[in-house]
Amino acid sequence: xxxxxxxxxxxxxxxxxxxxxxxxxxxxxxxxxxxxxxxxxxxxxxxxxxxxxxxxxxxxxxxxxxxxxxxxxxxxxxxxxxxxxxxxxxxxxxxxxxxxxxxxxxxxxxxxxxxxxxxxxxxxxxxxxxxxxxxxxxxxxxxxxxxxxxxxxxxxxxxxxxxxxxxxxxxxxxxxxxxxxxxxxxxxxxxxxxxxxxxxxxxxxxxxxxxxxxxxxxxxxxxxxxxxxxxxxxxxxxxxxxxxxxxxxxxxxxxxxxxxxxxxxxxxxxxxxxxxxxxxxxxxxxxx
Amino acid sequence: xxxxxxxxxxxxxxxxxxxxxxxxxxxxxxxxxxxxxxxxxxxxxxxxxxxxxxxxxxxxxxxxxxxxxxxxxxxxxxxxxxxxxxxxxxxxxxxxxxxxxxxxxxxxxxxxxxxxxxxxxxxxxxxxxxxxxxxxxxxxxxxxxxxxxxxxxxxxxxxxxxxxxxxxxxxxxxxxxxxxxxxxxxxxxxxxxxxxxxxxxxxxxxxxxxxxxxxxxxxxxxxxxxxxxxxxxxxxxxx
Amino acid sequence: xxxxxxxxxxxxxxxxxxxxxxxxxxxxxxxxxxxxxxxxxxxxxxxxxxxxxxxxxxxxxxxxxxxxxxxxxxxxxxxxxxxxxxxxxxxxxxxxxxxxxxxxxxxxxxxxxxxxxxxxxxxxxxxxxxxxxxxxxxxxxxxxxxxxxxxxxxxxxxxxxxxxxxxxxxxxxxxxxxxxxxxxxxxxxxxxxxxxxxxxxxxxxxxxxxxxxxxxxxxxxxxxxxxxxxxxxxxxxxxxxxxxxxxxxxxxxxxxxxxxxxxxxxxxxxxxxxxxxxxxxxxxxxxxxxxxxxxxxxxxxxxxxxxxxxxxxxxxxxxxxxxxxxxxxxxxxxxxxxxxxxx
Numbered sequence: 055x056x057x058x059x060x061x062x063x064x065x066x067x068x069x070x071x072x073x074x075x076x077x078x079x080x081x082x083x084x085x086x087x088x089x090x091x092x093x094x095x096x097x098x099x100x101x102x103x104x105x106x107x108x109x110x111x112x113x114x115x116x117x118x119x120x121x122x123x124x125x126x127x128x129x130x131x132x133x134x135x136x137x138x139x140x141x142x143x144x145x146x147x148x149x150x151x152x153x154x155x156x157x158x159x160x161x162x163x164x165x166x167x168x169x170x171x172x173x174x175x176x177x178x179x180x181x182x183x184x185x186x187x188x189x190x191x192x193x194x195x196x197x198x199x200x201x202x203x204x205x206x207x208x209x210x211x212x213x214x215x216x217x218x219x220x221x222x223x224x225x226x227x228x229x230x231x232x233x234x235x236x237x238x239x240x241x242x243x244x245x246x247x248x249x250x251x252x253x254x255x256x257x258x259x260x261x262x263x264x265x266x267x268x269x270x271x272x273x274x275x276x277x278x279x280x281x282x283x284x285x286x287x288x289x290x291x292x293x294x295x296x297x298x299x300x301x302x303x304x305x306x307x308x309x310x311x312x313x314x315x316x317x318x319x320x321x322x323x324x325x326x327x328x329x330x331x332x333x334x335x336x337x338x339x340x341x342x
Numbered sequence: 343x344x345x346x347x348x349x350x351x352x353x354x355x356x357x358x359x360x361x362x363x364x365x366x367x368x369x370x371x372x373x374x375x376x377x378x379x380x381x382x383x384x385x386x387x388x389x390x391x392x393x394x395x396x397x398x399x400x401x402x403x404x405x406x407x408x409x410x411x412x413x414x415x416x417x418x419x420x421x422x423x424x425x426x427x428x429x430x431x432x433x434x435x436x437x438x439x440x441x442x443x444x445x446x447x448x449x450x451x452x453x454x455x456x457x458x459x460x461x462x463x464x465x466x467x468x469x470x471x472x473x474x475x476x477x478x479x480x481x482x483x484x485x486x487x488x489x490x491x492x493x494x495x496x497x498x499x500x501x502x503x504x505x506x507x508x509x510x511x512x513x514x515x516x517x518x519x520x521x522x523x524x525x526x527x528x529x530x531x532x533x534x535x536x537x538x539x540x541x542x543x544x545x546x547x548x549x550x551x552x553x554x555x556x557x558x559x560x561x562x563x564x565x566x567x568x569x570x571x572x573x574x575x576x577x578x579x580x581x
Numbered sequence: 582x583x584x585x586x587x588x589x590x591x592x593x594x595x596x597x598x599x600x601x602x603x604x605x606x607x608x609x610x611x612x613x614x615x616x617x618x619x620x621x622x623x624x625x626x627x628x629x630x631x632x633x634x635x636x637x638x639x640x641x642x643x644x645x646x647x648x649x650x651x652x653x654x655x656x657x658x659x660x661x662x663x664x665x666x667x668x669x670x671x672x673x674x675x676x677x678x679x680x681x682x683x684x685x686x687x688x689x690x691x692x693x694x695x696x697x698x699x700x701x702x703x704x705x706x707x708x709x710x711x712x713x714x715x716x717x718x719x720x721x722x723x724x725x726x727x728x729x730x731x732x733x734x735x736x737x738x739x740x741x742x743x744x745x746x747x748x749x750x751x752x753x754x755x756x757x758x759x760x761x762x763x764x765x766x767x768x769x770x771x772x773x774x775x776x777x778x779x780x781x782x783x784x785x786x787x788x789x790x791x792x793x794x795x796x797x798x799x800x801x802x803x804x805x806x807x808x809x810x811x812x813x814x815x816x817x818x819x820x821x822x823x824x825x826x827x828x829x830x831x832x833x834x835x836x837x838x839x840x841x842x843x844x845x846x847x848x849x850x851x852x853x854x855x856x857x858x859x860x861x862x863x864x865x866x867x868x869x870x871x872x873x874x875x876x877x878x879x880x881x882x883x884x885x886x887x888x889x890x891x892x893x894x895x896x897x898x899x900x901x902x903x904x905x906x907x908x909x910x911x912x913x914x915x916x917x918x919x920x921x922x923x924x
Contacts (some may be wrong), residue, residue, distance in 0.1 A: 394796065
């Protein structure tokens, strides 16, 4: 029974983790059809921002929840202005340019921050279930993921800004002929997406440490989660996080963490073969 | 082998709950020039796509030269001898007109024969002057004609044309009509069209689609005088 | 340049390349220091790798982000086979055959599922990352195939060198250099030849317009699968050459390897063959020099180059260079190269 509970908590933790690292990518992909291959580096920079914040004496929660997302969102605005704006509608080119950005950011981070892992202590401890000890921080992550997703859902579903966002997502020509300026929507979207990636990076800093090349580990996972999710940014990413997170945790328990990751990627690949448009492309069509 | 070149039996196509085609029976003899018409959403384009292999019909059989092609791959149907011109010109935009036609004649082994047929098809459609032009830089009407030349070059048993006059100027439409009538001297042709004026220019026999079924079939003037057909079109397009 | 124009200029290009290869084979092994010789051998292995993607992406229109999967697979297949058989000639066949077979399986899955470009890119990228993870976790004695230990992140430092066929004498660096030069040239000639054949034109037709190609009776999926398999075989050959100039390690599957080959093709020009090879040589020399000087992290250079080319020189250098040449020589090209590049 204890064991079962532990597995359940682990699944919740993995799902929350997956959802957090994917949501920034999902927002940018879902709204703009831009696949941001520098997503992992946005997470990395969020981590560095949080760590530098803490080192500068800022409260760790503020560093993780405010400093990290804001600094990466700012970077997102710059990147959108300088690079992405020139490439809208050229999906492959945006992928390539963002891959270039990814390499550039890794190079810059290595040059300025050094090629070693830096970390901060988790702000909360652990607790016991029977004989098992679990990190309470996993719950914080899952809680924040839940908060991000439910507020995102509410924002898209119930506010005028959300309506504009959904309209642009579904038909940009129509939206612009109604007087909505797509360039503005895109700039804001890119900043929000980058900010969410930064938030994920900040929150991951205490558990995984921060390293200039850490982004590589996240981009593929996030990517595959978003695409498995399909057209709907919030619902799709949430559902595919649950699906893939469960597969990942269960196979990790049965074998090793490496096999667990491989199982996640493999499951997603097979899944996409069966449902090429993702979960929300077929089943939950139209949800935000 | 049946008496018909093309014979559709009880073809149905459902998209989710929508019945785009609801039991179509259709027969076409060799040498005919037949127009499929009907208002938007009548099912004529869906039927056309079932013939080309773009859609898999939910139900029914489509016999082409006696063999069932329903649900077969596009390329298998093409190899069986069906030449298709799509509604929006579908061409190799980065290549020249000559190269586009070359690709349509891949099965011709002899280079001399291939060149002769390319020249002949271009002559017939009147695009010889466009021979070395890149498709991506041609006007819409020219692209329509090159695509037609491609279909002609491959010398299919059945030519399917989906709204070939769409987006053409009046002069181009006149020319297209005479090209299609000329083509019919040697080939069986099916044209999907909703422009009455153009149909009158080319057709003899017409089949009218309405709400996923065939409403009526017969000679063009008799059909256009038919009250039911007028009712179907009323308000949408004056005959 | 269009297909016909290609077939006209193809012969000249191949002849020029043959001349260059011949000059290299005659001059370098005698004149250059060993270090340079080995490095150039390495660059040439990468050149073959660049060609594999130049063919697949530039002519097949298939966006493969995980080309490094075939590169690494070829090298590992070679190393494992060579250690087990003790004979490298058969192992070399494995280096090409195993990635090609793997591509056949993967490609069947991808193309017959009619996945779109972007998903294809993502899935191939995922595949190479899976290999990277798996191979990295194969440290220790438990992970072996026959007599070959996979060695985890250390790779297989004991990768046997290719021997001269029917003997047991390993090739000298000079012989390896010549072998690499011949491989690079033959691959180039093969690709050049391939794109003017009936098959090559059909592949280009599918790239240009898949639906139209099918309406003309071309089996688009089979054509894509075929070019995918050929490209994987070429990447495997590149892996074989790489394994013989360095050694086999999981970095061959890494994201940066996957990115590099993409950058060479983008910089060299999509839809060209010579450009990607030239870009591959230039960028490798540049990163090697920069790395040695320690001024800038190579990633910064690669990243900037990729961004700048995508944003400002989307056609790549070969077409840009050709256009410049035309303008300088005041030749009015009746058909600018844009037709081939703009897709």
